[in-house]
Amino acid sequence: xxxxxxxxxxxxxLCPVVRGQGPAVSGNETxxxxxLSNLNQIYPHDWRFVILxxxxxxxxHNKSTEIAFTVRALRTTYIxxxxxxxxxxxxxxxxxxxxxxxxxxxxxxxxxxELFAQLRQ
Numbered sequence: 001x002x003x004x005x006x007x008x009x010x011x012x013x014l015c016p017v018v019r020g021q022g023p024a025v026s027g028n029e030t031x032x033x034x035x036l037s038n039l040n041q042i043y044p045h046d047w048r049f050v051i052l053x054x055x056x057x058x059x060x061h062n063k064s065t066e067i068a069f070t071v072r073a074l075r076t077t078y079i080x081x082x083x084x085x086x087x088x089x090x091x092x093x094x095x096x097x098x099x100x101x102x103x104x105x106x107x108x109x110x111x112x113x114e115l116f117a118q119l120r121q
Contacts, residue, residue, distance in 0.1 A: 029051070042100045048076040049079060051078075054080075057080045068095050068096075099113070
């Protein structure tokens with residue numbers, strides 16, 4: 001866990017970021033952009049999404065999540081690429097709403113973030 005922040009900072013700096021209207025997305029962004037097109041009011045305009053390949057994911061995630069995590073201090077949400085390639089749009093939408101719940105409550109509470117997502121389905 002002590003290596004998470006330096007890696008996340010480095011990843012945030014080195015990953016190419018696609019700029020446009022609304023949040024920025026790096027990596028294979030097609031599905032994320034499709035979902036974001038309906039969630040632009042929920043995510044801050046300067047929020048970033050980084051899609052992590054499996055090797056990078058395995059080196060940084062904390063075992064409490066298998067799909068995505070948000071680092072509010074960096075205004076960035078990280079999504080596991082293997083989930084992104086196998087998920088449906090509704091599944092990805094739910095995950096992105098859940099992560100938005102962490103932003104909205106400014107907390108790490110999984111129950112609160114999940115409630116936020118469920119109320120917006």
